Amino acid sequence: MPALATFELTKDYAIGFWRKRPYRALDGLTLEIAPGEVFGFLGPNGAGKTTTLKLLMQLVFPTSGRAEIFGRPLGDLSVKRRIGYLPEHPYFYDYLTAEELLTYFAGLFGYAGAERRARAARLLDEVGIGAERRMQLRKFSKGMLQRVGIAQAILNEPELVIFDEPMSGLDPLGRRDVRSLILRLRDRGCTVFFSSHVLSDAEALCDRVAILARGRLAAMGRLTDMLPFRARGWDLVVAGVRDETVAALGTRVRRAVRLSDGHYMLDLPPDSPPERLVGELTAGGAHLVSLNPIRQTLEEFFVEHVTTPAAAGAPRDVEPPHGRRP
Amino acid sequence: MKATAWIAINVFRESVRDKVLYNLVFFAILLIGASYLIGQLTAGQDVKIIKDLGLAATSIFGVFIAVFIGIGLVSKEVERRSVYSLLAKPIHRYQLLIGKYCGLVLTLIVNVSIMAAALYVVLAYMSWGVPPAAARIWDAPALDPALLKATALLLAELTIVTAIALLFSTFSTPMLSAAMTFGLYIVGHFTNDLRNFADLVDSPAAARLARGLSWALPNLAQFDVRADVVHGLPVSFGYMGLASLYAAVYVAMLLAISVLIFSRRDFK
Numbered sequence: 114m115p116a117l118a119t120f121e122l123t124k125d126y127a128i129g130f131w132r133k134r135p136y137r138a139l140d141g142l143t144l145e146i147a148p149g150e151v152f153g154f155l156g157p158n159g160a161g162k163t164t165t166l167k168l169l170m171q172l173v174f175p176t177s178g179r180a181e182i183f184g185r186p187l188g189d190l191s192v193k194r195r196i197g198y199l200p201e202h203p204y205f206y207d208y209l210t211a212e213e214l215l216t217y218f219a220g221l222f223g224y225a226g227a228e229r230r231a232r233a234a235r236l237l238d239e240v241g242i243g244a245e246r247r248m249q250l251r252k253f254s255k256g257m258l259q260r261v262g263i264a265q266a267i268l269n270e271p272e273l274v275i276f277d278e279p280m281s282g283l284d285p286l287g288r289r290d291v292r293s294l295i296l297r298l299r300d301r302g303c304t305v306f307f308s309s310h311v312l313s314d315a316e317a318l319c320d321r322v323a324i325l326a327r328g329r330l331a332a333m334g335r336l337t338d339m340l341p342f343r344a345r346g347w348d349l350v351v352a353g354v355r356d357e358t359v360a361a362l363g364t365r366v367r368r369a370v371r372l373s374d375g376h377y378m379l380d381l382p383p384d385s386p387p388e389r390l391v392g393e394l395t396a397g398g399a400h401l402v403s404l405n406p407i408r409q410t411l412e413e414f415f416v417e418h419v420t421t422p423a424a425a426g427a428p429r430d431v432e433p434p435h436g437r438r439p
Numbered sequence: 440m441k442a443t444a445w446i447a448i449n450v451f452r453e454s455v456r457d458k459v460l461y462n463l464v465f466f467a468i469l470l471i472g473a474s475y476l477i478g479q480l481t482a483g484q485d486v487k488i489i490k491d492l493g494l495a496a497t498s499i500f501g502v503f504i505a506v507f508i509g510i511g512l513v514s515k516e517v518e519r520r521s522v523y524s525l526l527a528k529p530i531h532r533y534q535l536l537i538g539k540y541c542g543l544v545l546t547l548i549v550n551v552s553i554m555a556a557a558l559y560v561v562l563a564y565m566s567w568g569v570p571p572a573a574a575r576i577w578d579a580p581a582l583d584p585a586l587l588k589a590t591a592l593l594l595a596e597l598t599i600v601t602a603i604a605l606l607f608s609t610f611s612t613p614m615l616s617a618a619m620t621f622g623l624y625i626v627g628h629f630t631n632d633l634r635n636f637a638d639l640v641d642s643p644a645a646a647r648l649a650r651g652l653s654w655a656l657p658n659l660a661q662f663d664v665r666a667d668v669v670h671g672l673p674v675s676f677g678y679m680g681l682a683s684l685y686a687a688v689y690v691a692m693l694l695a696i697s698v699l700i701f702s703r704r705d706f707k
Contacts, residue, residue: 126705126707167523167706170523170526170527171526172522172523172526172705172706173705173706173707174703174705190529190530190531191529193527193528193529193530194529196527197527198523198524198527199524200520200523200524200527202520203520203523203524204519204520204521205521205524206449206453206521208452208453208456208457209452217445217449218524218525218528220442220445221442221445221446221525221528221529221530222528222529223441223442223529262524265524266524266527
């Protein structure tokens, strides 16, 4: 049984002031996430990521289609007990301290007094909120609020967490902390479904990703298996290599650029593994400076899928919906 | 049930940390205190004046608290998006709404009790040392327990005003909610006149409309027994029971409509 599944999930919003017309924010999304998987939900702003997550949390209702979590319909309280959710740019009650907020939320899960306080303290430690936990949230920075948001999302030791842009508002240290937290959650067997528009986050963390563009699923699978993101070659930079050694490489190198004396950047084709060539060069006295795959960036992918007429497909203003409302 | 109570306690905590509430209660107590001075200006009517002004101040500031906190109960949660994290917890939307409502009613009970206590303190100070012969000319004793009846009915009225504010806040902006709640509060004190108007007009359509409105709109005038209490007239427990029953039914109806709207609402 998948941890999460959506079936032709579609959402239209009514836009316009006087003459309302439907605008399709999400168009027939079907996906399945296996238990224990770290699944990245990628797409540019306005692609429909947040709408999808809100649909899953029943903050908005679908125009058509449906979704299930742990094989049960959305909104089921037994399901809500097993999931955690971090909204985008989380905001909490100004007048509460971080400790009080977590204790309050723990009460909604039905934990008893001592357990509430213990959980709040443990999770604030886990997300790196120290003495500030007794400060009112109105005094918190954006990054600290994000940490509190993450703490409240994992308060109930969820089996599935849904994070909307978890790295948003965090400095590099904070981003690193969140990445480690996601990996720790995965190690505990928790399924993680998070949205992002940063490819490197997905590369570092995800088993699989889905890419959304203009409300539609543009691609889904392992990033390394997805055609646009497969390596189209390798950029190899070596130092201490002789000119004649480089010349002798022949067709094994598509292009060689001499950066300085004995310092070369080599463009390798994708068909041969670069390790062998690196081994040969280093055996001949060269040393490796860097080796990077050449592939389409997520930004390039977005541009292609969002701006090309073919990818854009039908306009997003749609006919009045005939779907049902649960 | 437990979650609803937990939400209510949090609303109470939010309210007692709200500076607006302190200001309102402070001004109410100030006004009750000032009624002592005004009472001094009237010969032999001082106790009556203090009671009248004190109850009026309690009523006005009670309505202010109900409206100004009530209109923000849901709309503020939605506007600031704190509702997103809250609704992700294992609660139903109706629990959130009922919890918010109960929390504000709890706040009102505490605040109205404080204002009533302040009124009794002023009355006790006023009547202290007054010879029995002088006290006999008063319509009712200074520390009349009937004042509590007026306060209880005021609280019943405030439960309706709070439910109205909550209803508007489920779909409207705070400003509009405040305007509409105050509007209904004022109209609610004239529903008997609407009923009389229906008997006076010639047009059957206008009469039906006036009668229909008089039944649909809240009848808040029945909760105002200040004049009776101040003048020492009896207010029966039967009357209080019926008025409270009316408040309970009306509140239940308003909450049901609020739940219906809120449970279908998209939080964009």
